[in-house]
Amino acid sequence: MAQMTMIQAITDALRCELRDDENVLVFGEDVGVNGGVFRATEGLQKEFGVDRVFDTPLAESGIGGLAIGLALEGFRPVPEIQFFGFVYEVMDSISGQLARLRYRSGGTYNAPVTIRSPFGGGVHTPEMHSDSLEGLMAQQPGLKVVIPSTPYDAKGLLISSIRDNDPVIFLEHLKLYRSFREEVPEEAYTIPLGKADVKREGKDLSIFAYGLMVHESLKAAEELEKEGYSVEVVDLRTIQPLDIETIIASVEKTNRAIVVQEAQKQAGIAANVVAEITDRAILSLEAPVLRVAAPDTIYPFPQAEGVWLPTYKDVMETAKKVLTF
């Protein structure tokens, strides 16, 4: 075991997979000699060579095409999109092509591609760096979408994503890259995709969250405990497909729920979680399932992040509405 930040855990996962499977290829803008703009691929080119870890021209669409073509030749590509706001350049390769490769070939070809990309607010990035666009990905049949919130989860989920024979979008929250360390095993281990994790047990209210909002929810839960409420925090970890079993079991226990996301209310995947709960557990509900989300504006100018991004205070406010409904 070693104390690792999330970014170190990600590098470690890439190293494990590059070592264990010679078909794994890591590529993108500045991921080679530079080790990535956030050092996620630090030292990997030196260790595994330029054939396995390499830089590309600055063109996201081309990177997507490269990944698809390499997959057709039996490789297991792990491309990087430098910031997920740039996904619009490669939407066709991801949603129009990669997600459909197996289906459109009637199962003849597989698409074992993992696209890594950072996103998320709170670090005053310039325009189109921090947007939460996971909702777009979650709407595309054929894709799995994974968003870890801890170093331990990041490593296990990334290894699982790379080993998955279908395309996975692996989104890494910028603010979580180095915000804390935790114990992470040095050997390779996996965490199943599509499985949520109860980060805190409680019996009065379920909070479903992912990404940075897991930590805001945990903080809110702590505060609410001081006021006498027992709050359960469920980290979705995979937002497509959802872990229905864990979500419904939690709601059936607590009878009250909120869903917390950093994305705008009209975006993200909170509406989907609410719909699944009302479909499957409406008779267990003592109150409507409310959402914590950002305002339906374009992502804020950096100086406005403080008033725009949802925080534990918003989580507490919404939690109380539901607890006192």
Place this chain on the structure above:
Amino acid sequence: MGENILKKYDPTATLHEIEDKFQMFQILNEEGQIVNEEANPNLSDDELVELMTRMVYTRILDQRSISLNRQGRLGFYAPTAGQEASQLASHFALEKEDWILPGYRDVPQIVWHGLPLAKAFLFSRGHFMGNQVPEGVNILAPQIIIGAQYIQTAGVALGLQKRGKKSVAITYTGDGGSSQGDFYEGINFAGAFKSPAIFIVQNNQYAISTPRELQTAAKTIAQKGIAAGIPSVLVDGMDPLAVYVATRDARERAVNGEGPTLIETMCYRYGPHTMAGDDPTRYRTADTDNEWAAKDPIVRFRKYLEAKGLWTEAKEEEVIERAKEEIKEAIKEADQAPKQKVTELIENMHAGEMPYNLQEQYAIYKEKESK
């Protein structure tokens, strides 16, 4: 005021100088005469006959496909008549191990590369079995998103290079497609990685109704290779020998590790853009049609082979009859394909375990299908 740099360095003159270097490469003229003996590939008699056979067969395939489409026995179909040299002579230069990433009009190439005709018809109708490529046939299904096949080709070519294989990835787009970003990214990536790719632009003069001149101010599409730093050639796309030689030489460069080539084939489609209601008389004149009919690749190749004593009317009839017979058989075979079920569509989604939503929907449709 400093001097006008546009006058000093005269980039317009440089542009014209470069453009003038893209002269059309031709071996066989409209009369079926060799006009470039030096470049003659000297294919064997058998090879010449085989290439002609494929071109005639494909012309019949086009005629029958249009007719079957009108009868409602085929669905989506993009006519190919006029492009036989461009499509089949380029394919003729490939090896079995080479990958083909076709556009939506490039069904003939993947058929001659090993896709059974019945599957090509199922593709047209919209049946997943049409896209189930037989093991060992290195093709993708025809690409509908114009340009996507180009960036994917850069990837396949890099894959072949990393595997150390002596083969290439070839892809096709049209003149309109050369305006796409993915067109440029594809050739540029392959150039930067020096990958074994062949990029063909079949310039058939029109993107639906939009004439080639409206796509770009560039005098040729071939010269766009300069932007990627890769060699490119302009070829008479109605001349099977010229298309064959250009593709053969691009292949040789590629497998020798010298990188990709862009080939513009100057050709024409005699029919509409697709069979979905396009009417070329709205945007093309009979004069233009006639001018290009005089360049017909089959006519000039027939003259050439007849002069060599390699081709007769009887021989052509035999090919036509065989084509018609095989097309009839293939349509029958396509008719026999079982109707698609939602459960099958669900099964084709993921290689790994079905996600919960599909598991649930699978059960629902399994139940419906059992009734």
